[in-house]
Amino acid sequence: GADPLRKNEMGHTPLDYAREGEVKSLLKASETKFQEEQRRREVEERRRFPLEQRLKEHIIGQESAIATVGAAIRRKENGWYDEEHPLVFLFLGSSGIGKTELAKQTAKYLHKDVKKGFIRLDMSEFQERHEVAKFIGSPPGYVGHEEGGQLTKKLRQCPNAVVLFDEVDKAHPDVLTIMLQLFDEGRLTDGKGKTIDCKDAIFIMTSNVASDEIAQHALQLRQEAAEMSKKRIAENLEDVQMTDKITISKQFKEKVIRPILKAHFRRDEFLGRINEIVYFLPFCHSELIQLVNKELNFWAKKAKARHNITLLWDREVMDVLADGYNLHYGARSIKHEVERRVVNQLAAAYEQDLLPRGCTLRITVEDSDKQLLKTKDSSSPGAEKTKMPTLRLEIVEKGSKSRKLDIQAPLNPENITYFL
Structure with a gap:
């Protein structure tokens, strides 16, 4: 009906x-x-179709973070929560590792396609004391009084929204003072003196504070897990997979992370109002392969839709691209690596009219480790690896024959010499 x-x-x-x-x-x-x-x-x-399963469709890795958020949302959805206080999360980890995406997908799950259900505030815009007025609105008699604050205005429209405070560590301490009341009692008074009740809202803060310590600790745990798995039976697949599944210890959280957070935010009462501190870890190799495959599929769809070109690749290509991962930039480093080593070639080949419409392209690897091992075995014993693996494009013709493209690059940024 x-x-x-x-x-x-x-x-x-x-x-x-x-x-x-x-x-x-x-x-x-x-x-x-x-x-x-x-x-x-x-x-x-x-x-x-549990929430964790939905989130894993959009977010690669970060199983511990997904499980923590999923459990808290489940408590709220089924009535097992304190309705006098809003849910507050603090997401910690390096840049480009899925913190913002997890917040977006949580909002999408709770509010479907309602845009007002997700409020995002970049806290780098609130670094000065006078910018607090932008947060809750100017008091009567001041410029912009009628417009209202960025947060209060949107919360009034959707009191149960998912609110993302991006890079909260950059905000002025006076903004954090306002958040104390918001997180504790679930209400906020704007510049006009009107109180907004938002106890049903979910507040998510992201921060890069202690990201280096978390990343190094995670890498150390993976290395220890890998060494342990080597000592055990090689056929035991569960032990091999344990190198991917690591958790941050309680001792590390208390002795390393909490002092860093306390030194930065300078108040225990602020940290005490956070329900869950969620840790985002660096990607392992299998997750990097998924990221590379996702990025290549993105460009393959664009190539098919815009130019009717079919793009193919194999596992060796993904391994080479995964080596471009940078711990500090996360998934963005993989995106930039694919653009630099694959998309640049596609654009140059298209500009030079080397790509017939409707053709099939294959990405191949030259000077790979496998090829170098073969040449090393067939050549002198003293032969050593001298070249880095390079990616090339080739056209797949009828009869499964392939022809490599001779792309003339005007200038290769990596080979430019600068004279001072």
């Missing part, structure tokens, strides 16, 4: 327009029945 909760452009439901009497009673009964049916469907959907 029809949705009795559907709102018009003014934000009103059919019940708002009904007068007292039989029609209003029928609409009320219909709303109640519809809400119960909707809740039943949502519970069934959550049971069949």
Whole structure:
């Protein structure tokens, strides 16, 4: 049947327009029945398709972070939470590792396609004391008083939104003072003196504080796990996979991370209002391969849609591109590596009219480790590796024959010599 909760452009439901009497009673009964049916469907959907499973479709790796957020959201959805206080998360980890994406996907899950359900504030815009007014709005008599604050205005429109405070470590201490009341009591007073109740909101802060310590600790744990797995039976696959599944110890959190957070935020009461501190770890090799494959698939779809070109590659290509991973830039370093080593060649070949429409292209590796081992065995014993693996494009012709493209690069940035 029809949705009795559907709102018009003014934000009103059919019940708002009904007068007292039989029609209003029928609409009320219909709303109640519809809400119960909707809740039943949502519970069934959550049971069949858990939140963690949905998040893993969009986020590579970070299983511990996904599990922590998923458990907290599940408590809230099923009524096992303190309704007097909002949920507050602090996401810690290096740049480009999935912190913002996890916040976005959480908002998408809770609010579907409602844009007002996700509020993102870049806290680097609130580094000065006077910029606090932009946060909650200017007091009466000041410029911009009627406009309201960036946060208060949006929270009034959607009090149960997912609010992302991106790079919270860059905000002025006065902004953090305002957050104390927001996180503790779930309410915020704007510049006009009006109070906004947002106890149902979810607040997520991201920060790069202690990211180097977390990354180095995770790498050390992986190295220790790899050494342990080598000592055990090689056929035991579970032991091999343990190098990917590591967790941050409680001792490391208390003795290393907490003092760093306390020194930066300078207040225990602020850290005490955070429900969960979520740790994002560097990607392992198998996750890097997934990232490379995802990025190559992205460009393969563009090549097919824009130029009707089919793009192919193998595992060796992904291994070479995965070597471009930078611990400090996360997934962005993989994106830039693919653009630099693959997309640049595609653009140059297209500009030089080397790509017939509808052709099939294969990305290949030259001077790879496998090829160098073969040449080393067939040549003199003293032969050593002198070249880095390079990626080349070749056209796959009829009969599975291939022809390498001779792409004339005007200038290769890596080979330019600068004279001072």
